[in-house]
Amino acid sequence: MADTHPKPTLEGEPDSKRAKIGGEDQTYTLVLLRHGESEWNLANRFTGWVDVPLSETGEAEARAAGAMLVDSGLTFDVAYTSVLRRAITTLWRSLEALDLCWIPVHHSWRLNERHYGALQGLNKIETAEKHGADQVHIWRRSYDVPPPPLADDSPMLPANDRRYADVDPADLPRSECLKDTAERFLPYWESDIVPAIKSGKRVLVAAHGNSLRALVKHLDDIAEDVIPGVNIPTGVPLVYKLDANMRPIAQEGSVGPLSGVYLGDAAAVAAKVEATKNQSKAK
Numbered sequence: 001m002a003d004t005h006p007k008p009t010l011e012g013e014p015d016s017k018r019a020k021i022g023g024e025d026q027t028y029t030l031v032l033l034r035h036g037e038s039e040w041n042l043a044n045r046f047t048g049w050v051d052v053p054l055s056e057t058g059e060a061e062a063r064a065a066g067a068m069l070v071d072s073g074l075t076f077d078v079a080y081t082s083v084l085r086r087a088i089t090t091l092w093r094s095l096e097a098l099d100l101c102w103i104p105v106h107h108s109w110r111l112n113e114r115h116y117g118a119l120q121g122l123n124k125i126e127t128a129e130k131h132g133a134d135q136v137h138i139w140r141r142s143y144d145v146p147p148p149p150l151a152d153d154s155p156m157l158p159a160n161d162r163r164y165a166d167v168d169p170a171d172l173p174r175s176e177c178l179k180d181t182a183e184r185f186l187p188y189w190e191s192d193i194v195p196a197i198k199s200g201k202r203v204l205v206a207a208h209g210n211s212l213r214a215l216v217k218h219l220d221d222i223a224e225d226v227i228p229g230v231n232i233p234t235g236v237p238l239v240y241k242l243d244a245n246m247r248p249i250a251q252e253g254s255v256g257p258l259s260g261v262y263l264g265d266a267a268a269v270a271a272k273v274e275a276t277k278n279q280s281k282a283k
């Protein structure tokens, strides 16, 4: 009997329909998404590795981020997130909006927020009143000055948390500066996320303000004295175009030292960035 099924072949197809993964002219789209507002963003408390949920506003921001992604026509093959629920829930809400709940989702502690050490749980304005605004700015945004570490008997030590049972205890922080966060995140970027992007998978990374600052610093090669001025807003997709060497391609609409472009209203994004920057300033 004659085989009536069409043969799935690209032979004879125009070039535009062929997969051209890996060529020098290959470009890739990567989307970064900071979680929506958490309960501790709302309460203005240093959060770090404390696993707080999204606030009501954060839930709405996460759904809105999903809607923005739908409107932009972007879609994804795989997602990466941390082991903290504010990023995970944000990813879920976005994937629900995109009708992509089925795609593989990889969780790694290496995508966690920067560990805020002994500041975790403290109010940012009260901490500035006690230690001075300059000191708090250094703890929040300097590249290489970590906040004071957790004490030996702190219940917040990651070693006490079952989710880190498989992590080498030597890798578990008691406090981190951005440089430390970059040093534990970038190996995962290189070993897992870059190969996925280069294989042609469209990647969504849902993470945190400072783990994403570590990533954009790396992508855009932002200087150590410039990165303190970079703040990433909650719940706004940031779209990067990358070349075959994972270098960002300049795009219209990018802001400051970032080559990525935020989706949504530019003025609203700028207001959110400003609010993040000013969290430790008395109103």
Ligand SMILES: O=C(O)[C@@H](CO)OP(=O)(O)O
Binding pocket: 041, 045, 046, 047, 048, 049, 113, 114, 116, 140, 209, 210, 276, 279
């Ligand atoms: O508290 C935190 O973990 C982070 C993000 O919310 O705060 P900051 O923006 O001050 O680094």
